[in-house]
Amino acid sequence: MQAQHILLQSRPEGMPTADNFALTQVTLPELQQGQFLVKNLWMSVDPYMRGRMIDRESYIAPFALGEVLEGGAIGEVIASKHADFPVGSKVSSMNGWRTHYVTDGSDHTILPTTPLCESHFLGVLGMPGMTAWTGLNRIAELKAGETLFVSAASGAVGSVACQLGLLMGAKVIASVGSDEKAASLKAMGVEQVINYKTTTDLSAALRTAAPQGIDVYFENVGGDHLVAALDNMNEFGRIAVCGMIADYNDTTPSPGPSNIGNIIVKKLKIQGFIVMDHWEHYPEFTQQMSQWLANGQVKAEQTIYEGIEQAPAAFIGLFEGKNRGKMVVKLA
């Protein structure tokens, strides 16, 4: 049995390029008792993976050079010598960036049956959706009647954060990088959407969009977005820091926000979080989210690239704003 793997060929300097990746063919071992063979159907590309491409200490180990990459994936068991994972089971794992693999099932979960496409377990029902839910509920503690600002608002996390914000009774202000993305968010009920690429003064644009100020900022971007948010936060505002994608490809560190003194003057709380630290709440999240999806109260957008050879382009596309909603790669 042959599988295709995507390896980390070299560590990106700045923006990742196609030649940081290599596609190889590997021969899989024979199934042993207690193992099963998975054909991946979908794999995830996520901004956080950029951090794992750097050789540094972090909350998660760096990717090894010359080794197959890792990431969220949804697959189907196509041969099995494991009683708990019969043929036909759909499983989620961190064994992305490969077409097939043999496993003993550790860190594998069998997906529940749902009317939705199983790819959504990489998005709205998976890590990105849970990230949006955690940031608003457990980090920022958004309350009804407050004003929420979301950056990268049409991304996998941002688009869920906007919709949850509306469901929680907040006024939602969103920032995106194209008029098409803005229109899509407006169709979801977000009243004020800023296209930051056509805005010369983001802070002023935010003040116009939210003259009453911002109570919660869901931070996905960093850079100018953080400066604009700090300028416009209300007293006792909370910033849930999920990511700072603007900085991920910096070869030299960008200066931080020069208006950081607002932390004192406005008594702000800025808190970074990693969704894995909150995973004990996943059942609560998934129950609520399944309901919202079934009712049509949350809409799940996806951008789909096809074929494992497209995975590097899909990943690079995250930093070029090529996705609307969750970026996934269809492998089979």
Add this chain to the structure above:
Amino acid sequence: MQAQHILLQSRPEGMPTADNFALTQVTLPELQQGQFLVKNLWMSVDPYMRGRMIDRESYIAPFALGEVLEGGAIGEVIASKHADFPVGSKVSSMNGWRTHYVTDGSDHTILPTTPLCESHFLGVLGMPGMTAWTGLNRIAELKAGETLFVSAASGAVGSVACQLGLLMGAKVIASVGSDEKAASLKAMGVEQVINYKTTTDLSAALRTAAPQGIDVYFENVGGDHLVAALDNMNEFGRIAVCGMIADYNDTTPSPGPSNIGNIIVKKLKIQGFIVMDHWEHYPEFTQQMSQWLANGQVKAEQTIYEGIEQAPAAFIGLFEGKNRGKMVVKLA
């Protein structure tokens, strides 16, 4: 009855200078029923006052040009037509920067009798002491066995924060601007003290002083200190932001910390606070602190300037590191 007032003559640009202030003589009105006359004994100068000299929206109104300044003061009632404030009472108020005044007693508190000099109600038993206590207990939630880093550690707030940190069972690392200040902190039991003025790489110095990393940073300074702290924070570290004195005299904003991405990677919480929002805990604080002072478990340092004409120099001295412990001006 004549009083001397210090007025805000002009708004400082950058570092305040003597000619931003003017000393004037005013004639006080006759006492009416329900009023009393106070002779100030002590007045406070604090870094936060620099912010009130800027004409901007903040948690506290800016000082008005040409008007007498305000700030914490301790005075004695020397004439009274108010039943609750008999002659001889010692009162605390926000009516600093003047030698005498007439008041109806609103926002005045009669001081309890204590063996300590009443000036300490401007320092360790007042706003600065309560700020240190609040930052460690209610914002950073410092726990025994953790490592605490305190900047401006020989200042009015910092010196109390160091001592409370030790009492709470933390390992304390301090940063100060002179070897004399370092020696004074070491005498209080702080093991590791960095003189940042003779240190070329503050981040490396902090790593040497705290190879196990920092769990809580009590932020009084901003600038390089915040960068060094972010570099050295442990996972789930907390930064209680009390002040950023390094930035208060900036004429153009300094760049923020370029390593702010640590907020995500290390899941940090950074929270600004103003002690007034926590004032309901003042009785609890003052009970504990009185005990510690009586037992000698907390030592209260003061730097005293004498005479109201020295008040501007005392205030400017805060930004030149001229104080050890609380800077106060003795008025009578």
